[in-house]
Amino acid sequence: GERLEQSAPSQWRWRGRRVKLLDGTTVSMPDTPANQAAYPQSGEQAPGLGFPFAQLVGLLSLATGAVLGVAMGSTKGKGSGEQALFRELMPQLDSGDVILVDRYHCTYFTIAMLLARGIDILTRQHQKRLTSPEAIIETFGGGDRLVRWVRPQRPKWMDAKQYATMPEELIVRQTEVGGRELVTTLVDAKRVSTSDLDALYRKRWMIEVDFRSIKSEIGMDILRSKSPEMARKEVAVHLLAYNLIRSLMVRAAVLAHVLPRALSFKATLQLWHAFSQQWRWHLGEATESVVTAMLRAISTRIIPHRPDRIEPHAVKRRPTTHAYLTVPRDQARAAILEARKSLKVVP
Numbered sequence: 567g568e569r570l571e572q573s574a575p576s577q578w579r580w581r582g583r584r585v586k587l588l589d590g591t592t593v594s595m596p597d598t599p600a601n602q603a604a605y606p607q608s609g610e611q612a613p614g615l616g617f618p619f620a621q622l623v624g625l626l627s628l629a630t631g632a633v634l635g636v637a638m639g640s641t642k643g644k645g646s647g648e649q650a651l652f653r654e655l656m657p658q659l660d661s662g663d664v665i666l667v668d669r670y671h672c673t674y675f676t677i678a679m680l681l682a683r684g685i686d687i688l689t690r691q692h693q694k695r696l697t698s699p700e701a702i703i704e705t706f707g708g709g710d711r712l713v714r715w716v717r718p719q720r721p722k723w724m725d726a727k728q729y730a731t732m733p734e735e736l737i738v739r740q741t742e743v744g745g746r747e748l749v750t751t752l753v754d755a756k757r758v759s760t761s762d763l764d765a766l767y768r769k770r771w772m773i774e775v776d777f778r779s780i781k782s783e784i785g786m787d788i789l790r791s792k793s794p795e796m797a798r799k800e801v802a803v804h805l806l807a808y809n810l811i812r813s814l815m816v817r818a819a820v821l822a823h824v825l826p827r828a829l830s831f832k833a834t835l836q837l838w839h840a841f842s843q844q845w846r847w848h849l850g851e852a853t854e855s856v857v858t859a860m861l862r863a864i865s866t867r868i869i870p871h872r873p874d875r876i877e878p879h880a881v882k883r884r885p886t887t888h889a890y891l892t893v894p895r896d897q898a899r900a901a902i903l904e905a906r907k908s909l910k911v912v913p
Contacts, residue, residue: 614894
C-alpha cells in the first residue's frame with residue numbers, strides 16, 4: 567500500500583499534500599475458546615450464542631484507495647477501542663500529511679500528537695464539546711473562527727511523563743459549513759477557505775465505501791480462522807488482495823488520465839476474474855497484451871459523479887428466514903433428541 571502511495575502522481579494530491587483517511591470497523595470469526603479469549607463477544611450476548619469479533623482501524627489513501635496500515639484489537643479491556651488503535655497507526659503517518667477522521671477522534675490529545683508529527687487534521691466537532699465566547703480568538707465571518715483549546719486533565723491511558731509533553735493549549739479552526747461544524751488545524755483562512763474544507767471533508771465517506779468493498783467484495787466480513795493468530799493472517803491476506811486490485815485501478819487510471827477514485831472497484835474485480843482465465847492460455851509477450859487489454863477495459867468503468875448521494879440502508883429482496891438460537895447449540899441439539907424420545911411410536 568505504501569509503495570502504491572509513493573508511486574502516485576503528484577497531481578493526485580490535495581494542494582501538493584497526501585491526504586489519508588482513518589476509520590474503524592469490525593469483523594466476526596468462529597466461536598472458539600481461543601478466539602473468545604482474544605476477541606470476546608459482546609457482553610449483551612449470552613455465552614454460546616454470540617461470536618467473537620475484533621475491532622479494526624484502517625489507514626487508507628484518499629488518492630489511491632490503498633490500505634496503508636491496519637491495527638486489530640479487542641473491543642474490551644485495556645488498550646481497546648478505536649482511539650487506542652489509532653495511536654498504534656500514528657507512526658505510519660508522515661510529516662506533511664493531512665488526515666480525515668470522524669468526530670470520535672476530535673480530541674485534544676489526538677490533535678496534539680498529530681501536530682507534534684507535523685500532520686494536519688480535518689474532522690467534525692464532537693457533539694459534546696461546547697465553545698465558550700471567551701475561547702474565540704479571531705473570527706473570519708460566516709461561523710469561521712480560531713478557537714483556543716485548553717489542555718484537559720490527564721486521561722487514564724496516558725502516563726504523567728507523556729502528559730507533561732502535551733502543550734498547555736491548542737489553536738484550532740472551527741467552521742460551520744454544510745450544516746455541520748468542522749475542526750481543523752489548517753488555520754490559514756486565506757489559503758484554505760471554508761468551501762475548501764467542506765469539499766475535502768465530504769471525501770471522508772470514501773473510506774466507508776472502501777471498507778464495504780473489503781468486506782463484501784473481497785469477503786472479509788466473516789473470518790474463517792479458528793485461532794487469533796490465523797485470524798490476523800487472514801485479515802492481512804484479504805487486505806493484500808484488496809491492494810492488488812487497487813494497484814490495477816491505479817495503472818488503469820494513469821492509462822486513461824483519470825483519478826483512481828473515478829473507477830469502479832467491483833467492475834475491476836470482475837474484469838480481473840474474467841481476464842485471469844485468459845492468462846492460462848497465453849505466455850510471454852501475449853500475456854502483456856492481455857494485461858494491457860484488461861487495463862483498458864478497467865479504465866472505461868467510470869463511476870457516475872453523484873455528490874451528496876442519499877440511499878436508504880435497506881434492501882428490497884427478503885432473506886430466507888431462520889429461527890435464531892436462544893440457547894447454546896449443544897443444549898438445542900439435546901432438546902431435539904429429548905423431544906424425539908418422548909414421541910410415541912404408532913405400530
